[in-house]
Structures are given as C-alpha cells and as structure tokens.
Amino acid sequence: MNTQDILHSARRVIDIEAAAAAALASRIDASFAAAAETLLGCRGRVVVTGMGKSGHIGGKIAATLASTGTPAFFVHPGEASHGDLGMITAEDVVIALSYSGETGEILTILPLIKRLDLPLIAMTGNAQSTLARRADVHLDVAVEIEACPLELAPTSSTTATLVMGDALAIALLEARHFTAEDFARSHPGGALGRRLLLTVADIMHTGEQLPLVPESALLREALLEMSAKGLGMTGVVNDHGKLAGVFTDGDLRRTLDQDIDIKHAGIAEHMTRSPKTVTADMLAAEAVRMLQTHRIGGGALLVVDADNRPQGALNMQDFLRAGVI
Numbered sequence: 001m002n003t004q005d006i007l008h009s010a011r012r013v014i015d016i017e018a019a020a021a022a023a024l025a026s027r028i029d030a031s032f033a034a035a036a037e038t039l040l041g042c043r044g045r046v047v048v049t050g051m052g053k054s055g056h057i058g059g060k061i062a063a064t065l066a067s068t069g070t071p072a073f074f075v076h077p078g079e080a081s082h083g084d085l086g087m088i089t090a091e092d093v094v095i096a097l098s099y100s101g102e103t104g105e106i107l108t109i110l111p112l113i114k115r116l117d118l119p120l121i122a123m124t125g126n127a128q129s130t131l132a133r134r135a136d137v138h139l140d141v142a143v144e145i146e147a148c149p150l151e152l153a154p155t156s157s158t159t160a161t162l163v164m165g166d167a168l169a170i171a172l173l174e175a176r177h178f179t180a181e182d183f184a185r186s187h188p189g190g191a192l193g194r195r196l197l198l199t200v201a202d203i204m205h206t207g208e209q210l211p212l213v214p215e216s217a218l219l220r221e222a223l224l225e226m227s228a229k230g231l232g233m234t235g236v237v238n239d240h241g242k243l244a245g246v247f248t249d250g251d252l253r254r255t256l257d258q259d260i261d262i263k264h265a266g267i268a269e270h271m272t273r274s275p276k277t278v279t280a281d282m283l284a285a286e287a288v289r290m291l292q293t294h295r296i297g298g299g300a301l302l303v304v305d306a307d308n309r310p311q312g313a314l315n316m317q318d319f320l321r322a323g324v325i
Contacts, residue, residue, distance in 0.1 A: 013155065016146075020143040020160045021160060024163055024164055036171050039093060039172055045071040046062070046092070047088050049074070049080065049094065049095070051077050051103045052154075054158065057097060062074040068173040077108070077109055081109050088118070095122075095165075097124075099158075099161070100124070107130055122135035122139070123164055124142075139164055143156040198283070200281070200283075203318045205318070211231055211235060212234060212235045212236075215238050215239070218267065222234050222247050222267040231300060231313050233248040234247050235302045242309055243277065243304055246271060246272050246300075251270060255270045279304065280311055280312065284319060287319075301314055
C-alpha cells in the first residue's frame with residue numbers, strides 16, 4: 001500500500017464519520033428533548049453502561065456529564081450483574097449504550113433496572129431492538145456504514161454515539177446555566193482551574209519581599225526599596241502602618257520629567273495617593289481584570305487587609321508565572 005492509498009483511506013474514514021455525525025442533526029427531536037428533561041429531573045446520578053467499544057464511549061460520556069454539572073459515573077454491565085448493580089439507587093437514571101440493542105450483558109440487567117423503576121434512556125442503531133423497545137426514551141444513533149471496510153470494527157457508530165452523548169451533555173450544561181467557574185471546580189488541577197480558582201493570596205509577595213517605605217522617606221530611599229524588591233513599585237505607609245500611597249516605575253518617569261532633586265525630594269510629594277488595591281481572598285482572575293480595566297501601569301498591585309494595612313504585593317509577572325494569563 002503506497003502513501004497515496006494510505007492518505008485516501010484516512011480521508012475516506014474522516015468523510016464517513018463526519019457524515020454519520022452530521023446525520024444526527026435531524027434526530028434532535030422530541031425524543032432528545034425527553035431524554036434531556038429526564039436527566040434534568042434526576043435527583044440522583046446518571047449511570048451510563050455499555051459493553052466493549054460502547055463501554056469505552058460510555059465512560060467518556062459519563063465523564064463529560066460529570067464535569068459539566070450532571071453527576072454521572074460508568075458501570076460495566078458485566079460487573080453490574082455480579083454486584084456492581086448495588087451502586088445504583090432508586091433516584092438514578094440509566095443510559096444504556098448498545099448499537100445492536102441486543103447486547104447480552106445489558107439485557108441481563110434490564111429486569112433489575114425495571115424492578116428499581118429507573119428511567120432508562122437507550123442509544124442504539126436499531127429502533128426495533130429489545131433495548132430500544134424496553135427503554136423509556138430511545139435515541140437513534142444508526143449509521144449508514146461503518147468506516148471500517150470490513151464493516152466489523154465499530155467506527156462510525158461509536159462516533160455517532162459519542163456525538164449524541166456530547167449533545168446531551170452540552171444541552172444540560174446550558175439548561176443548568178453552568179459557568180466556567182463551575183467547570184473549573186471540577187478541574188482544579190488544569191489550566192482553567194488555575195486561572196479561575198487561584199486567589200491573590202496564593203501568588204502575592206509577603207514579608208521581606210513586600211516593598212514598603214514610610215511616608216516620611218526620601219524619594220531616593222523609595223527607589224532603593226523598589227530596586228531591592230524588584231516589583232516595579234513600593235507601597236508608602238503612614239505612622240499607623242496604613243497604606244498612604246504607592247510609587248511605581250510610571251510615577252518615577254513622570255517625576256523625572258519634572259526636573260527635581262531626587263536626592264532631597266520626599267516620597268509623599270510624588271507618590272500616587274488612594275491607589276487601586278486588592279484583597280488576599282480575591283480571585284487572581286479578578287485582580288487581572290482590575291489591572292486591565294483601570295490600566296494600572298506596570299501591572300503592579302498592593303494587597304491590603306480590612307484596615308487598609310499592606311499584606312502583600314504582586315505584578316503582571318506573578319500572574320504570568322501562575323498561569324492566570
């Protein structure tokens with residue numbers, strides 16, 4: 001088989017599977033709406049089951065549901081008939097996947113599902129199959145052909161089932177008004193979780209790293225503090241330890257334009273009074289929005305407590321290192 005044959009084969013698979021997915025659009029109908037309403041009304045969890053390749057697809061569907069606001073998990077039908085059915089409660093809804101609709105392991109547990117009086121949603125390629133007829137809602141995932149030239153390996157059919165599962169999950173996500181913040185809580189270890197769940201306290205500089213000078217300091221002393229701490233700014237505190245102002249690299253450039261005596265000038269005369277500040281419990285993403293909204297020069301922020309006492313400091317580089325932006 002030469003290179004052109006390999007490329008032709010690959011493109012054929014993509015075309016066939018894309019057509020199978022596109023054909024599902026005409027089947028988003030009353031049955032789909034009934035399935036979505038059943039899942040929205042579930043007071044327990046969504047239990048997804050399937051055998052073989054359908055089982056792998058079922059695991060993905062369960063994971064997608066769980067991460068988008070619908071509690072769900074996968075149960076292997078073979079294990080279900082040997083004890084795992086005890087994981088299912090009377091408050092749950094079952095989604096069963098079987099392209100033929102006649103998978104033995106699933107048909108074996110059907111009476112037990114019915115005995116529990118659980119709502120059953122089936123995804124099959126045969127509306128006249130046992131599973132389809134016994135289900136409360138049937139979703140048709142039939143395909144014209146499998147991408148496998150032998151018509152043996154599930155390819156188009158598993159793609160269609162996966163797409164139907166994704167359509168359900170996203171329809172439920174939007175119906176629940178599920179937000180990016182909600183998604184992040186299910187993914188605290190990912191980039192989205194870092195961006196949306198990290199607080200200012202997690203990334204701010206504190207203690208000896210916090211640049212501060214008294215209001216009585218000279219400008220040159222403030223510059224030395226800025227150089228030592230390397231954050232491009234310094235906070236200025238009054239006699240009571242409360243924030244009186246901030247002096248940044250931007251303030252320094254404006255001060256130099258005034259042609260003053262840096263050695264003898266006082267910081268109080270040139271600092272920015274009443275600067276924008278953040279609190280330690282603020283989400284880092286909110287702090288970034290504040291920087292962007294107010295166009296704070298150098299991206300430097302001071303962190304204060306309820307009494308306006310400096311607790312920490314951070315700048316744009318800290319946000320970048322933390323993966324917030």
